[in-house]
Structure formats: C-alpha cells, structure tokens
Amino acid sequence: MDEPLRIDLDQIADGEGLASLGEALKSAMDDEGKGWMLLSKKWLGGKAADAITEALADFDLLDAIAGAWAGVEEIASRGDPAKYPQKRASRLRLGKHVVEIDLKPQMEIAVGGWTSAPIALTIPLTATIEAVELRIKQGFITAIGGGICDLGIEIKRGDAVLVDKRSLKKFDLPGDHRFKPPGIDIRPQQFRHLAGQASTYGPV
Secondary structure, eight states, X not given: OOOOOOOOOTTTOSHHHHHHHHHHHHHHTGGGOGGGGGSOHHHHHHHHHHHHHXXXXXXXXXXXXXXHHTTXXXXXXXXXXXXXXXXXXXXXXXXXXXXXXXXXXXXXXXXXXXXOOOEEOBEEEEEEEESEEEEEETTEEEXXXXXXXXXXXXXXXXXXXXXXXXXXXXXXXXXXXXXSTTOEEXXXXXXXXXXXXXXXXXXX
C-alpha cells in the first residue's frame, strides 16, 4: 500500500485568509446571538481552520476518488466476475472528468467557561481529473497510474459560503499508486459478501 494523498489548506491559512474566514463565519452565525460579534475575526477563522484541518487529516483523497469511480456504471461493470473472470489485472484509461466529494466536519467555539453548540460546516471538493489509468483485478481497483488532478475547494455553513470556490492546487497524480489490498471494491453487490467488503462511497 502506498502513502495516502492528503490535502493542506495553505491558500486560506495565512492571516488574511483566516480573518476572511472568521468574518464570513460571524455573518453566518448572526442568528446565534450578539456574542459572536465580540470574537476576533482572525481568532474565529483560526478555530474554523483548525476544525477543517482536523477533518482533512484522516482524509485520503485518492481513496475517496476511487470510491466515487466505483459508483460509475461503466467502471463498476468491470467488477462483474461473470464478465471479467480474468486473474490478471486489466487496464482502463479514463478521459477528463469531474469527481465531487462533500466533507462535513463540525467545530465548537470555547470562550472562558462557555462552549458553543456544534457548528456544522460543509467542504465540497471538486477534483477535475484527466489521463488517469486504472488497474482492475478480480473486481477491485488495485492501483492507478499517472494523470493530472485540479482540486477545487469551497467552505460553507448551511447555505452561507465562508470561502468561495477556488482552485486549491493542480498536481500530477502518482505514477504508480497501489491501494491497500485487495483494493477498492467495484463488484456488484451480490458478490461483495464473499470477501467481507462493503462499499462506503457515494457516486460521482
């Protein structure tokens, strides 16, 4: 298994970015009472950034993207052992496409002896991917190779946008990334009990 691909928040974690995030969060929390107006924008933005960073710390982008591929009919059909009984890995090259993933972290604000109710945030990630090759063996995506990913991020509380949608980074995907064995399950549901695997991913 290769190292997971993580996400950082360099573009919004500087002082100006934190203040903007805090100001937007204050506006979004107007319905929670006047006490929010007393909090420093930069301090509040830092708390939000901490919650977002914690949510991303255990998030593996490549696992999530591959899980989304498992919900695409054209790819999932390769997991049918009746149609693809081969024991050797097959290769499938994908054209340019978009994968959307929603993360939903929660944060709390503590001031003195007071702690806020949990504040739910939503982080929509948009990965525009091109020229990636999948390796599929016996119903599992076992590895990917090559390709380019342009990763976009937005941060929201309910319908209120805290950080406008923007490109977080554009980067080359690993030339040979192998998933934890047996890989990402793309088999039809009736075959999944055979290996004790369960799909925990949504569609694209």
